[in-house]
Amino acid sequence: MSVEDAVGRLRDLVGLRRRVHGTAAEVAADALRELIMEGGLRPGDRVVEESLLGPLEVSRNTLREAFRLLAHEKLVEHKVNRGVFVRALTADDVRDLFTVRVLIELTALRRSREADWTAMSQAVAKGKACAKAHDWLGVGTANMRFHKAIVASVGSARLDELMGQLTAELRLGFHEMGDPRAFHEKYLTRNAGIVDAVSGGDVEGAVGLLHEYLDDAKTEMLAAFSSDR
Amino acid sequence: MSVEDAVGRLRDLVGLRRRVHGTAAEVAADALRELIMEGGLRPGDRVVEESLLGPLEVSRNTLREAFRLLAHEKLVEHKVNRGVFVRALTADDVRDLFTVRVLIELTALRRSREADWTAMSQAVAKGKACAKAHDWLGVGTANMRFHKAIVASVGSARLDELMGQLTAELRLGFHEMGDPRAFHEKYLTRNAGIVDAVSGGDVEGAVGLLHEYLDDAKTEMLAAFSSDR
DNA sequence: GGTTAGCAGATCGTTCAACAATCCTACGGT
DNA sequence: ACCGTAGGATTGTTGAACGATCTGCTAACC
Known part of the structure; x- marks a missing residue:
């Protein structure tokens, strides 16, 4: 899946759930989780904050909260000052x-x-x-x-x-x-x-x-x- | 432990670790975790954001990140639009x-x-x-x-x-x-x-x-x- | 030539102030 | 007593700003 496809898919996932689920951070986390599970983001991929601000339609702070959620599920890895990476199993x-x-x-x-x-x-x-x-x-x-x-x-x-x-x-x-x-x-x-x-x-x-x-x-x-x- | 005592204890815990551990959110979460474990905050207690901004010396966003960390450890419960509560087991x-x-x-x-x-x-x-x-x-x-x-x-x-x-x-x-x-x-x-x-x-x-x-x-x-x- | 110092540029970490959304409480009507 | 409704308090979210840290490149040095 290309980066453009991934962005489009994210828009869909967000729009679908925006008012069904709870907080914006959870909605964003849900969308990202689904994208990872579908293979739109592959293990080892770096996920830059700015690149998701637009597609997810959330602020940076909210996006970071979403990252925290996924990090605790071990779906992404949060390296201090270096960013978020899709988890790659060893x-x-x-x-x-x-x-x-x-x-x-x-x-x-x-x-x-x-x-x-x-x-x-x-x-x-x-x-x-x-x-x-x-x-x-x-x-x-x-x-x-x-x-x-x-x-x-x-x-x-x-x-x-x-x-x-x-x-x-x-x-x-x-x-x-x-x-x-x-x-x-x-x-x-x-x-x-x-x-x-x-x-x-x-x-x-x-x-x-x-x-x-x-x-x-x-x-x-x-x-x-x-x-x- | 009185509220004043808890605030003082928090200042100590924060000062102790500020530059030893990683991010500010983690430091804040560590301090709160210790306070809960010590019994300074009792199960069922509501934790108001504003009341911790001063003692922990962090911004609201960072404090909220700390809450997320503790919520995932199940030490506190995050109720949307109602605040954070110290977990009370059933x-x-x-x-x-x-x-x-x-x-x-x-x-x-x-x-x-x-x-x-x-x-x-x-x-x-x-x-x-x-x-x-x-x-x-x-x-x-x-x-x-x-x-x-x-x-x-x-x-x-x-x-x-x-x-x-x-x-x-x-x-x-x-x-x-x-x-x-x-x-x-x-x-x-x-x-x-x-x-x-x-x-x-x-x-x-x-x-x-x-x-x-x-x-x-x-x-x-x-x-x-x-x-x- | 290879190694290291240091200089951008990019990105992250954190703060701050503001506004919107939601909840709780107390008041007043029935 | 019951219920709906303002008002205040608190949380949810945003956007911009600035300092801190990493990365990669250049250049000086051995």
Whole structure:
């Protein structure tokens, strides 16, 4: 996406939400977050304050508040006196991300009940629909939703928030990887397998599958990240 | 602590760090955070912008950036057009906090190794020293450090950050409870028992002790929170 | 030739003053 | 007692200004 396209997209996003959501800073942050998630701003890109003042239709102070919001979500990095950069994951980040996922998701899956399994299988269905439409980023999003559904089994607001944070960071990594189809598609059937196992009563079998899943995904992402840094 | 005392304390905190730490907003946030932790601002208190402009020696915009920082740490609550309030935990918050702690700490303790045990026992020693000096809030801080040490066993930056967040929120709750000695002192020996068990090779015994510990602490805090709301 | 000092230019950090938007309270009508 | 409405207080947002800091370039120096 060119810089001009990104500016135009921002205008749309801002206009859409200006009076629906809360403060101007939140609206601006929402627009920027969406733009980053869509890939309009790529990891490592520098985001100059002045260049966004016009498109977002906010003042500099407000824009800086928006940056603070995104910085705390770890979507951008705020370097003092040097500006704001779209976050670029390191290999260490990827390792850490998966360490936390393993710890949380395995325990959560053990606690899951029937209502959780339906939420999980709905996410799988959504992913299959996206695959049929060749929407590979959609498949990735559906996969994330599947894992969020696992964590939701615990029923903790803070854990849900943490998982949202982790998936947002992982999505940043997706943009830096090559063929999205090759990366996302194969995990669809593995998700389905996990649902089958756990709803069939084989909880520990499902946990094992999930653990293998996470290890494989981690290895695959690490391969993409360790090669070029 | 009177309002005048709080203002004076803020001046000290600001002067101390003005040129040590980074931006003015961070310095202001640090000072406010410390003031809240010390109990100078109590949960539920409203924090009026104008009243802090002088003591903190920052402009309104910078102060508002500091508020954003604290809001993301969940130490204060930002209500649009109504101001900033020191966070007051609800019973649901306490339940959620302990749900997350149980999930994370039990798993972390299972993964702990000898180096982690020494860190844990150091925290216990620190707590005993505070108890001897009748510094009961210090005992509470040492207890939190003990649990942070458990989580640190995993070696995940994000998990450490999460645990820091959780302990900060819990400390907010401490201020709303009655006798700090009655609440903190008895957990000291239980922490020591956990260290003994795990370093003695009885990992699952230690995990059991930790689980009981967390359940008891949760019950005790809930009793204080459900009574008056 | 390579290294370092210093000089712009660009960008960020912070302040200030002003105005608009919103909320709270107290007053008065019913 | 209830309700709507002014008025004051506080927050939300803006725009311009100035100092501080980084970056890259030039030029002097070894």
